[in-house]
Amino acid sequence: MSFEKNMTSVLDHIDGRMEQAQEHLFELLRIPSISTQPQHAEDCRQAAQWLCDDLKSLNMRADIQEVSWAKPGNPMVVGHSEKPTGSVPHVLFYGHYDVQPTDPDELWKTPPFEPRIVKDETGRSVIVARGASDDKGQVMTFLEACRAWKDVHGSLPVQVSVLLEGEEESGGENLLPFLKAHADELKADVALVCDTAMPDRVTPAVTTSLRGTVAEEVEIVAASQDLHSGMYGNAAANPIALLCQALSGLRDDEGRVTLPGFYDGVTVPDDATREQWKRLFPNDATLLAGTGLSIAAGEKGFSAVEQTWCRPSCEINGISGGYEGEGFKTVLPATAKAKVSFRLVPGQNPDHVREQFRAYMKRSVPADVQVRFTSYGGSSGFAVSRQSAFLPATLKALSEEWKTEAVTIGCGGSIPVAEEVRQALGMDALMVGFAQADDRIHSPNEQYGLDSFRHGIRSWVRILAELSTLSV
Amino acid sequence: MSFEKNMTSVLDHIDGRMEQAQEHLFELLRIPSISTQPQHAEDCRQAAQWLCDDLKSLNMRADIQEVSWAKPGNPMVVGHSEKPTGSVPHVLFYGHYDVQPTDPDELWKTPPFEPRIVKDETGRSVIVARGASDDKGQVMTFLEACRAWKDVHGSLPVQVSVLLEGEEESGGENLLPFLKAHADELKADVALVCDTAMPDRVTPAVTTSLRGTVAEEVEIVAASQDLHSGMYGNAAANPIALLCQALSGLRDDEGRVTLPGFYDGVTVPDDATREQWKRLFPNDATLLAGTGLSIAAGEKGFSAVEQTWCRPSCEINGISGGYEGEGFKTVLPATAKAKVSFRLVPGQNPDHVREQFRAYMKRSVPADVQVRFTSYGGSSGFAVSRQSAFLPATLKALSEEWKTEAVTIGCGGSIPVAEEVRQALGMDALMVGFAQADDRIHSPNEQYGLDSFRHGIRSWVRILAELSTLSV
The missing domain is CATH 3.40.630.10 (Zn peptidases)
Known part of the structure; x- marks a missing residue:
């Protein structure tokens, strides 16, 4: 046959x-x-x-x-x-x-x-x-x-x-x-x-x-127990605020990840490839179709498809701390944590990214506050x-x-x-x-x-x- | 008698x-x-x-x-x-x-x-x-x-x-x-x-x-459903990141709340009162005793006791979004929310603070992202x-x-x-x-x-x- x-x-x-x-x-x-x-x-x-x-x-x-x-x-x-x-x-x-x-x-x-x-x-x-x-x-x-x-x-x-x-x-x-x-x-x-x-x-x-990935859970530990935000608010470190501040500093105004050396070894695709992708996704809203969004949120200078296919990124996949239930509780919590992942492209070293992330988070908190990490793997x-x-x-x-x-x-x-x-x-x-x-x-x-x-x-x-x- | x-x-x-x-x-x-x-x-x-x-x-x-x-x-x-x-x-x-x-x-x-x-x-x-x-x-x-x-x-x-x-x-x-x-x-x-x-x-x-209070829950709504952070990460707005960025901007490097007009009408206590308080709490660690903390975290130029007794503040009392369970999930969540409270001193107007907070949060997100608020009361x-x-x-x-x-x-x-x-x-x-x-x-x-x-x-x-x- x-x-x-x-x-x-x-x-x-x-x-x-x-x-x-x-x-x-x-x-x-x-x-x-x-x-x-x-x-x-x-x-x-x-x-x-x-x-x-x-x-x-x-x-x-x-x-x-x-x-x-x-x-x-x-x-x-x-x-x-x-x-x-x-x-x-x-x-x-x-x-x-x-x-x-x-x-x-x-x-x-x-x-x-x-x-x-x-x-x-x-x-x-x-x-x-x-x-x-x-x-x-x-x-x-x-x-x-x-x-x-x-x-x-x-x-x-x-x-x-x-x-x-x-x-x-x-x-x-x-x-x-x-x-x-x-x-x-x-x-x-x-x-x-x-x-x-x-x-x-x-x-x-x-x-x-x-893209490869580096996945980390980070926990900020401030006071030894939850505090009353009236009695201690302002004076006692707020781990949620510290977490927000540190995480928001992971990208600059141009949407670029700020960790030292993060973009070392990252290359831009050739023009032919960028053109082929542009034919598949003529504008950012095409890639985002069905998500309810229309504006590319990440690194400026790159289209939505380039941002996802060939540019490294940093995302916060989960965050929690303090009172999350119904109603309101004026608590000043002892801890807060987040799950953070980086998407890596060829040329980046996951171990280096993890080290830089941990060093950055430690630098971001005052001396009387601790930071703990849990690794959830990494790949190139x-x-x-x-x-x-x-x-x-x-x-x-x-x-x-x-x-x-x-x-x-x-x-x-x-x-x-x-x-x-x-x-x-x-x-x-x-x-x-x-x-x-x-x-x-x-x-x-x-x-x-x-x-x-x-x-x-x-x-x-x-x-x-x-x-x-x-x-x- | x-x-x-x-x-x-x-x-x-x-x-x-x-x-x-x-x-x-x-x-x-x-x-x-x-x-x-x-x-x-x-x-x-x-x-x-x-x-x-x-x-x-x-x-x-x-x-x-x-x-x-x-x-x-x-x-x-x-x-x-x-x-x-x-x-x-x-x-x-x-x-x-x-x-x-x-x-x-x-x-x-x-x-x-x-x-x-x-x-x-x-x-x-x-x-x-x-x-x-x-x-x-x-x-x-x-x-x-x-x-x-x-x-x-x-x-x-x-x-x-x-x-x-x-x-x-x-x-x-x-x-x-x-x-x-x-x-x-x-x-x-x-x-x-x-x-x-x-x-x-x-x-x-x-x-x-x-201190009086203004309590608000704020929710950021980005995509219409949770997304895969590999497929959309970088290109699709991340509501946790937007929330962290907005909340961290509520205070400047000096620990002062950045909302326009926030300190209008706020007075500093007289020297005699500050001296009396200093006798009760000779240093910041005294006020923070028992909390595991020792450094005044809030507004620079004021002691820990002043920061809590006579200075207005902003605290994040709760935050949640994305995957908070055991393990790791590379989700790009649709929404994230926080409970935020302001502590007010005489001279501040709770309605004005609430309005300024809401306007600030709305300004902080891109055009394709929504912000929702729930009020949990306020007082002078x-x-x-x-x-x-x-x-x-x-x-x-x-x-x-x-x-x-x-x-x-x-x-x-x-x-x-x-x-x-x-x-x-x-x-x-x-x-x-x-x-x-x-x-x-x-x-x-x-x-x-x-x-x-x-x-x-x-x-x-x-x-x-x-x-x-x-x-x-």
Whole structure:
């Protein structure tokens, strides 16, 4: 059978069993595998077991592997297909089975772990559930593509290994040591990562750069107990005020991060790239569409898309202190804390950024006030080698499936695996995702389009076929 | 019987029944009358009923009077003694029966509404309970003094009216309209307020100035839903960052509040007063003793005691936004909010401060971001007329009870009744309190010394006797 015929029969098979594929995904979505909340540790393990069983059903050798480098955590799921005959590439597919917390729960229209199909505001049919898009739905596009190849032809066109992480949403500190410890087992020719979004509804893309992250919790401890703000207000240090003052000093009037050396090694993308991005997002309001906002808030001199795809940033992800309940309490609290994250681009050093942040916060408080820190991990920014032979093959497959020319884009999110795969396994990672900007990942009513799911599965079928034509 | 003999027998009577007085106070302390939490509305009403019954036991005409000017709230308790024969003064005693919330609950060593006697760190016997000091214990010093006069002599030496409020800790917006509506009933020669502290363990004081307050909740609303900080970080407005930036701009580098016109009408106390205060608190660490802090945090050029007693201030009493739970969530939240209060001194206009604050916050955010406000009341600062004949009589009685010369002091707290009594009833309010700076009012493990309680009762016995000698 020809390459083309081989593939077409697999694509047809997929279209014939979309309902089963969707019901199968729903099983996984029903497991509340929130990795950052310790009470969901067993749920994470259940999701891992479900995926391990699924890999076995694809004729893979699969197992659950414990992790306890940084600290004991949610296990990895690892699977390997048979090595096909002939000199075909070996790919390592990466995804994650853990999900974000669901708060604020009252904003979910339906329970986050009871997936269902609804029409969104634009009339698209979407799957609504926590993890529908990030990353369970995306993981299953790849596994369903493998299942279709297996169902139709009994084997896969390339050699496939699968690695599914359970701590991507909670720091992922075990991933790098795990990759290093299992380098012999996991080393392939290229990694394929499905955890990114398309730039719009119709244009497929390979994400070739990602921002890294540094995540810190900082707590300011002033008085030894809460004080009455009448009796002590003005005279006693207010930890909320100190926190606000320090955090607001992290950016200057131009929106630039003020930590010493923060921009060392940061490069500006070439004009051609900036032009391509400008065609995708002609103005800032386009990128911010659906958020209720329209003005780029960050670093002056860069468009909204540049601010998210290629410029480092600093965000405050949470803050708390004093009386937060109903009514008013004139308390002068003893402590206040914030969760702060930095998004990094290639060239920046996460350790250096963390050190500078901590030194800055310590400098910001008076001598009788303490500052405490908790690290929630860090990772470098990432950029794919433009010389990779796998990149044009993947762009070709995507262009054919979506009937629109595939582009290379950046992504503001942190997917540490890309940089860590390069570091531990010495290979490139191609990030191919089918999510949409309005999927509300990390927010209430997360969704994943049925079109994303179907074309996603079909895209992987074509990508695996294209990659099988490359000599390695 | 002579004045002296009359009073001595009352004082002896008090010393003979301290245990009963203390057990009686415990009954009141067991009622969780937290006024800012709607679920405790019935408890507040129960405390009011308990006090109304107690006033009746003192042979007063007493009743519970509903309030619903600002909004329906916790009722006032009002009582009147018989008018004694002869031309003696008429005093209006004010206190409040509501208490602050108890959070953080985990820091209480014993349950907040199960009062008990313990030895504090310094070996003093203290009553520990929410409201022990603020203000139930202080209220009962006056009522026990009245009871002793009644028990021994069958009547009081002056004419006494009592007004007990139930919303002092939650804005107290019904008090001024209530005073105005009941001016005929409540008008007396002077008001006596027991809701303040002594400057140290041994020096009795009349508080002759108080700070007023303006309390506001401010919420910043940016995106229409929570966003992923990777996908939108930098480009989308971060409401926590905007809030921190705006709040930190409320004070300049000198610790001065930056709102336009904030210091208009504010006067500096005379050198004699500053010297007297310096004797009470020789350095900033003295005032901050027990807080774990030692450096005056507020306006430069003023000592810690001046910063709290005579300088206006701005405090952030609570802040919240984004992910506040365990672990880390790289969310870019849609909203963030803070509770902000200003302490005002005589000469400042609370309405003007509120307007300036709101205008400032609105100016501080970009055009695509909204700001919302909730008012939690306001009051002017207050200073007693130094010409009042009641002031030296009260200082004399206090000096005799405590065997230390009584002083006049300021207080950083807001006791709006003092200014409101002047405004509605045209009379002065003398603030005489027996609390201590380390009573932890508004904090876990609030306490009231048994010595405060006993000398407080005895002080009121003497004050009533002294006031009875004044002609009106």
